Amino acid sequence: MLSIIVCIKQVPDTNRASFDPRTGAINRASAENIANPDDLHAVELALKLRDACGGRVTAISMGPPRAADTLAEAYALGVDDCVLVSDPAFAGSDSLVTGKILARAIGKLGRFDVVVTGFEAIDGNTAHVSYQLSEFLGLPHITQIHDLMIEDGHAVIERLYGHEYQKIRVELPVLLAATRNTNRVRAPRLADLKSCTGKDFTVMTMADVGGSADEYGTAGSPTVVIGTEVFAHSRGREEIRGTTDEKVEGLMQRLKKHNILRY
């Protein structure tokens, strides 16, 4: 029986949001809030693990009260319990402090075998939290997961790392980071979609997590944004001439130059 914790975050849908052209800041009112895409892959990984080995999956989200919508979505996908970590003192926390809050909250939830997070969130794209959380929890941190099995207290993980294929074995507990290459997220069942919004979840505030206001939020966050720049991507047209072989070669060179093809 595994105890699995999965961290999910509610984010503005940056693919469809508008940005302030001067500051580069996202116009939050213009975007709908969605579950961070990588985190849905984390939930899928957690559910697959539970379905294969038995156990319980607890979804945990740090955010404002409306992040409960994202927890409802996690319920619809099939997680067993949900925890919302929410306190006005947490507002404005940077990635380091977020990692700290999540680690402390997870620490209060009791024994666990696996923690799963998304690799990065689309609103900040820092990909810090997963690493920092593993540091705070003192867990091995595994990324680029393609397949996973649990065997007598160990996780056996297949990962594609750069141009290498690795198979590794690591003792539990462990922290895993999922991306869209990890799996395909299931579609929730209608029956679960219908009932998920009425389900109870645990709320943890600063009083439950411990610590004081000066450790959290903007006050406790060392990260300072010193500047934001907006990049304009312009489209260009280019013709590759020559024989078919030369054209293919030319195309390959360009794809490599732009890091689209790497090897």
Place this chain on the structure above:
Amino acid sequence: MATKFYSEKNLKFVLNEVHRIGELFKHERFAEYSAESTQLILDTAKGIANGMMFPVFAEMDKKPPEYTGTTIRVHPAVRPFVEKMADGGWINAVMPYDLGGQQMPLTLFNACMFIFAAANYSMSVYPGLTTGALSLIYLFATKELQDIYAPSMVAGKWQGTMALTEPEAGSSLSDVRTTAFPTDKGYYLIKGQKTFISAGEHDAAENIVHLMLARIKGAPAGVKGISLFIVPRHRPGADGKLEFNDVNCTGCYHKMGYRGSPITQLAMGESDDCRGFLLGEANRGLSYMFHMMNEARINVGLGAAAIASAAYYASLEYSRERLQGRIITEKDPAKPQIPIIEHADVRRMLLKQRAIVEGSLSLVVYAGKLVDLISVAEGEEKTRLEMVLEILTPIVKTYPSEMGIVSTSQAIQCLGGYGYSDEFPVEQYMRDARIHPIHEGTTGIQGMDLLGRKVTMKNGAAVKALLGEMNATIAAAKTREGLAPYADELEKSLALWQAVMGAAVQYALKGQIDKFLADASIFLELTGILVIAWQWLLQGIAAQDAAKESSAYGADFLQGKLLTMEYFFKYELPAVYGLEKILGASGAMTVAVKPVHFED
């Protein structure tokens, strides 16, 4: 390349602001649904459409089903899709809880079906057909038959079909000849042929369950002698294993569009061993079929609106990007070219599409809501709502279908030569759309249904009920600044509609039924335009209300709504005057034209 096939925002607007789906959740039957779960369900439908359907939309057209001599090989993406639909509970979503369904409001279910059909119409029909067949089984089959067939259909393993059409019985179902010979073994032996049966055979399902019309040997001629049967391709044998039931697939049509789903020819009883199981009472088959005809016809309108939606967004995207020409007052050829959306004529074509797509969608959603309201209403209110649905059904089926062709054609026009080539998806949309005025009763049949049955039913009760609904909207709009002129315009057109109806009925009163129905399709066209104008007025009201609250829709969207309404009233509604003139002037002259007059 086009990636958008429907507008989430507009779908939400139509569901929440125009037709207020939330009102349904107050009824006990739908109490487990909420605004939040509606959103999650729509998001899930979007995920399935984006993940499994849209990516193979063009490929399913280019690699259509192949007849192997015994079965039909369909695209490999079909099976996992149907499995996903079954697993998610979509196949029986609208069935009641006690039958294992989700009791989902049809309004919401249809909104999801709209997303699926816009993503890939051909693919969306596989589970949809099973849903239709299942509802007949639940309504009319014995418990024993339900237990044999329903579970595997709900699980997506067995494909359901509607097997009505025969080579000699298309529009005229009273001429069905497939025969059911009674036996003393609890089943009938079926012999005959069916044609054009959608998903009548394919390799993405383990079995096919036909809901088939046949005539019991010795039954009266005409519609009163038709019965409804379950005729499986494979029947469960005594040992529980499936055995062949003598239903042979003899071919698969090659179609101009909608090519991802197989349309089959079937031969039953070639070895005198095709068993059919009677549903309900003998000779009542056609009336049973009609139980689900309203919903089947709403589905056609929905599919047509969805395809037109996808074509509209493809052409909109292109019109924003394609640089061609300069504004009309710019004479300097050195100035850069402008996106074609800057040309008024292109905007007119886009507005036309938007007016058709969003007007049709609004009507389709409203029709679904009527079905939901009927399921919870009682007494006179129920009868009234039933009347509105009855009279609207031929319009819900036909306006989106006929105008879907016009709309997808306009999409091609926006792309010019590129639209005519298969480099872009719009030509496929136009081919896909062409089926809709044909299946589930041709436009001609719908016209006769509207004028010959619905207008006259219960002494005009359906007309009265519909007028009641439309007049309520007109009254509401009259009090509003900016909308009153449109309300007046619609009111004037309604008066014209009533006059046209009155004139037509004169033929009927004189017993000249041929003249009465000769121009029924034109009457249907005229009625369709009025009804969509009414849907646009409803949308105008909703847009004004939404603009008052600081709404999530955004000012441009709402302004665009009001402008599209204005477009409809200025460019589309006036067609009713021409149609009225035609109806008045024609004198049903086509009745007098004889086949010999087409000589050479």
